[in-house]
Amino acid sequence: MALGPRLDLRQSQSLVMTPQLQQAIKLLTLSNLEIEAFVAGELEKNPLLESSGAEDDRFISADGVDRDVKQPTLSADIGEADTLIGQGLGEADCPLDVDHSTETFIDDGPGDRLAVQAVGSAGGGDIMPGYSGEAPDLDSFAKMEPGLQEHLMEQAGSHLSGMDILIATQLIGQIDEAGYLEANLLETAHGLSVPLYDVERVLGVIQGFDPTGVGARSLAECLALQAKEVDRYDPCMAKLLANLDLLARGALPQLRRICGVDEEDMTDMIRELRGYDPKPGLRFGGERAAPVTPDLFVNPTKEGWAIEVNATTLPRILINQSYYVELSSGTQGKAAKSWLADCLASANWLVKALDQRQKTIIKVASEIVRQQEDFFHKGVAHLKPLTLKAVAEAIEMHESTVSRVTSNKYLSCPRGLYELKYFFTSGVAAAGGDGAVSAEAVKSHIKALISTEDPQAILSDDTLVDLLRAKGMDLARRTVAKYRESMGIGSSVQRRRQKALQGKAA
Numbered sequence: 001m002a003l004g005p006r007l008d009l010r011q012s013q014s015l016v017m018t019p020q021l022q023q024a025i026k027l028l029t030l031s032n033l034e035i036e037a038f039v040a041g042e043l044e045k046n047p048l049l050e051s052s053g054a055e056d057d058r059f060i061s062a063d064g065v066d067r068d069v070k071q072p073t074l075s076a077d078i079g080e081a082d083t084l085i086g087q088g089l090g091e092a093d094c095p096l097d098v099d100h101s102t103e104t105f106i107d108d109g110p111g112d113r114l115a116v117q118a119v120g121s122a123g124g125g126d127i128m129p130g131y132s133g134e135a136p137d138l139d140s141f142a143k144m145e146p147g148l149q150e151h152l153m154e155q156a157g158s159h160l161s162g163m164d165i166l167i168a169t170q171l172i173g174q175i176d177e178a179g180y181l182e183a184n185l186l187e188t189a190h191g192l193s194v195p196l197y198d199v200e201r202v203l204g205v206i207q208g209f210d211p212t213g214v215g216a217r218s219l220a221e222c223l224a225l226q227a228k229e230v231d232r233y234d235p236c237m238a239k240l241l242a243n244l245d246l247l248a249r250g251a252l253p254q255l256r257r258i259c260g261v262d263e264e265d266m267t268d269m270i271r272e273l274r275g276y277d278p279k280p281g282l283r284f285g286g287e288r289a290a291p292v293t294p295d296l297f298v299n300p301t302k303e304g305w306a307i308e309v310n311a312t313t314l315p316r317i318l319i320n321q322s323y324y325v326e327l328s329s330g331t332q333g334k335a336a337k338s339w340l341a342d343c344l345a346s347a348n349w350l351v352k353a354l355d356q357r358q359k360t361i362i363k364v365a366s367e368i369v370r371q372q373e374d375f376f377h378k379g380v381a382h383l384k385p386l387t388l389k390a391v392a393e394a395i396e397m398h399e400s401t402v403s404r405v406t407s408n409k410y411l412s413c414p415r416g417l418y419e420l421k422y423f424f425t426s427g428v429a430a431a432g433g434d435g436a437v438s439a440e441a442v443k444s445h446i447k448a449l450i451s452t453e454d455p456q457a458i459l460s461d462d463t464l465v466d467l468l469r470a471k472g473m474d475l476a477r478r479t480v481a482k483y484r485e486s487m488g489i490g491s492s493v494q495r496r497r498q499k500a501l502q503g504k505a506a
Contacts, residue, residue, distance in 0.1 A: 024353045028360065028404040032295045032313035035354070039315045048324050048347045052316040148177060148214070148284040155209045160202065167192060167202040171215070179214040179281025180222070211280040219278055220244055226276040236261055240269055247273075250497030270501060294412035296365050296420075298376065305369050305376065309358055310412075317354070319347050360397075364405045365420070367391050372423050376413055381445065383438040385427025428473055437473050443483050445471060450489055455499040460492045 017025075030038060043049050146154070149172050156168040170192060174183035185203065189196040207215040212229045216222035220241045227233040227241070236259045240247065246255050247270070256266050277283075297308045327340055368391060374382035388406075392399040406420035427436030449467055453459045459467070461477045461484070468475055481491075490498065 020349045020353070023349070024356065025404065027353055027357045028401065029407050031293075031408040031410075032310055033293060034408070035357075036313065036315050039317055039350075039354075042350060043317070046343050046347055046350075047327075048320055048343050049350070050318050050320045052318050146284070148179065148281045149173065149175065151284050152206065152209055152214065156206070159205055159209075163194065163198070164202050164205075167194060167199055168206060171199070171203055171206060175215060175281065177281055178279040179211065179216070181215050181217050211277070211283060213277060213280040222278060222280065223273060223276050226280075227272070232272055236265070237269060237272075240273070247501075250500060292410050292417060294417055295409045296361070296411045298365070298369055298411055298413040300376075300414065305373070307362060307365050307369060309362060314354075314358070317351060319344075319351065360401070361405055361409065363395050364391060364397075364402055365411065367395050368406075368411075368420065368423050375423070376415065379415065379444075381441050383423070383425060383441045383444075385436045385438050386424050388424060428475055428479070439483070442468065442473055442475065443487055445473065446480065446483055447487060447489070450484075450495070453495075458492045458496045458499070 027035065027038070043051060152172045152175070153169070156165060156172065160168050167188075170188055171181065171183055174188075175181050181203070185199050186196060189199045192199075203215060207213075207225055209215070213222040213225045216225055224233055224238070224241050227237055239259045240255065243255060243258055246258075252263075252266060256263065259266065259269070261269070293310070293313055295310055295313070297306075297310060299306050299308075324340070324344055328337070368386070369376065371386055371391065371394075372384060374384065388399045388402045392402045395402075406424070409420045411418050411420055422440075425438045425440045428439060428442050445468060446464060449459060449464060461480050464480050464484075465475060465477050468480070484491075489495075
């Protein structure tokens with residue numbers, strides 16, 4: 001066999017993802033707010049892209065129609081309506097006759113209402129008759145209250161001075177949001193090169209600050225500080241706090257022997273403990289949780305369900321065609337023309353990708369609403385099992401596309417705000433063998449049964465299995481236990497002890 005170079009022709013198939021396709025896939029996974037940040041970056045890089053904030057007739061929109069139409073200009077001496085009508089410009093006089101205090105404007109949907117509310121709140125005046133001009137989320141405009149650490153530092157400044165302030169700053173900085181100290185006092189003393197006694201003394205001062213119980217290193221110490229505040233920290237209470245594990249297990253006879261009290265005194269002590277705050281720092285919430293902005297609105301109509309994209313959170317970008325013509329006529333050199341052509345192609349692709357993204361989201365959401373229509377009418381107990389594959393087959397898309405569309409997207413409906421992933425749940429076989437029941441619906445039934453159980457007849461997992469089977473849900477006992485634990489509900493033994501303690505403390 002001879003060795004030497006040669007040319008061969010081979011035919012093969014391969015999947016190649018262009019940069020444009022990668023960008024379109026990336027846009028599917030982003031939420032509306034993330035899209036806004038992405039588009040802001042594209043506006044900085046591409047001079048042909050413009051935001052639609054300023055009304056300009058020189059632009060073309062996402063439908064590809066050229067908007068470069070010269071509108072007739074009005075000179076300053078044209079003031080009479082007859083003159084305008086004579087020149088065929090009668091519509092130009094209409095805005096002068098609009099009375100914003102009496103006119104009724106068209107409300108196209110939830111997105112428009114949010115926009116009107118936001119403008120009304122910012123302007124401080126009424127936008128529509130009967131509308132107060134206040135945005136629906138008043139918490140977003142509320143003044144931020146000082147956090148726990150700021151509150152403690154204010155008190156430290158008025159009670160301590162000199163080196164003690166430095167020690168207090170170090171300790172307060174290591175107090176978590178619940179009010180517990182996470183620092184090691186010995187390491188803190190070594191780090192500041194101060195005696196351990198000084199650190200313990202400053203900690204004692206901090207533990208006297210408001211709220212009572214702050215700076216504790218354990219639950220027992222936190223409750224002890226609050227008991228001392230109301231002069232209830234006697235030897236019996238100290239022994240009770242030292243054996244909180246027995247109290248959690250409901251071992252009341254053993255606790256009475258340890259504390260040396262009778263049943264009536266033990267009941268009073270438990271009632272006293274229930275009045276204390278185990279997490280005193282939480283009343284000084286730090287950063288307020290950012291509200292989730294819905295990407296879709298679903299509202300009932302006479303014909304069915306109306307699904308609308310939240311346009312208030314979607315940026316609208318346009319292509320400045322006139323600017324492109326101006327630049328292309330003045331460019332010199334192949335590199336400049338190639339760069340300008342790339343900018344135009346990138347702008348056109350981005351506009352089309354955003355439009356396709358919106359259509360895809362609407363298509364997927366419409367199928368989800370169709371599949372889960374009973375949920376929107378009757379509630380979570382009627383949520384059906386649903387998979388990404390079922391939706392993908394119904395709308396003739398790939399399963400990965402549906403997965404990307406439902407990521408980080410939220411849907412607002414009359415029943416509340418839900419992530420699109422919420423509607424995809426596993427199924428549980430029905431008792432009669434006909435169909436299946438959603439896992440979320442099963443959890444809803446379990447929670448309802450436990451919330452209405454008799455304190456004198458706590459429902460065991462086996463009893464729950466029988467009750468659920470009577471409702472048409474065939475589950476094993478271990479499945480019921482798994483669902484119960486996932487909701488943070490204790491076992492029948494734990495619930496019986498808890499209700500017994502509540503009855504004694506009541």
